Amino acid sequence: MADVAVGKDKCGEQRLVSLPLSRIRVIMKSSPEVSSINQEALVLTAKATELFVQYLATYSYRHGSGKEKKALTYNDLANTAEESDTFQFLADILPKKILASKYLKMLKEKKEEDEDDEGSDDDEAES
């Protein structure tokens, strides 16, 4: 069943979904609270994932810096995760790359801030 909707069939006709349903199901089931998924929900999730990949790629390319160079880079994606509300949930797995020297400077600044007014950081984290 899972193989049915994968790739193109013998006649070269476009299949409904090109991502492997079996793998999508494994990912869905890795979520502990999910008990069962019907076939339609599985097909729809696979299709949605395809649309998502297309949208993330085109959005990042259009808003990215590589348009003149005809390139899509990691930083374009990281920018999308940072700037777009819809793609905000990706911010953790697509962190912006910064130079180590810059990071160290940030750490130092943060430490100084913490020393200036202690405890305020914790309050922020909770709110």
Place this chain on the structure above:
Amino acid sequence: MAERPEDLNLPNAVITRIIKEALPDGVNISKEARSAISRAASVFVLYATSCANNFAMKGKRKTLNASDVLSAMEEMEFQRFITPLKEALEAYRREQKGKKEASEQKKKDKDKKTDSEEQDRSRDEDNEEDEERLEEEEQNEEEDVDN
């Protein structure tokens, strides 16, 4: 289920093909960008599943269904996916219906042939057995989905 972490990855070849088809011809996609999109896709599946599961729970259902996934898209602010997803669902239902009718048609054809030669019949029966085995496999798969 997912014993190895790589089980949660989607196949790179397929992801790359989807990206290439979405972007204008000749755009270079860095290797890092590809793997980032692939990871993002896995996270998207988890996020969508979790949202859909909330809707199923609200409806006091144990099994995620198509409407839960559609509601999840709305909640996740991917409303733009809803129309193409509904179309895909229609297409999928048509496909399933078509398959069912095709197998019923085959059965009817077989019944008509029961009067024909002994040899032919046995050959048909062989085919029928194969089909039944296939159907059984499909059923097992579906049960698997529900567990």
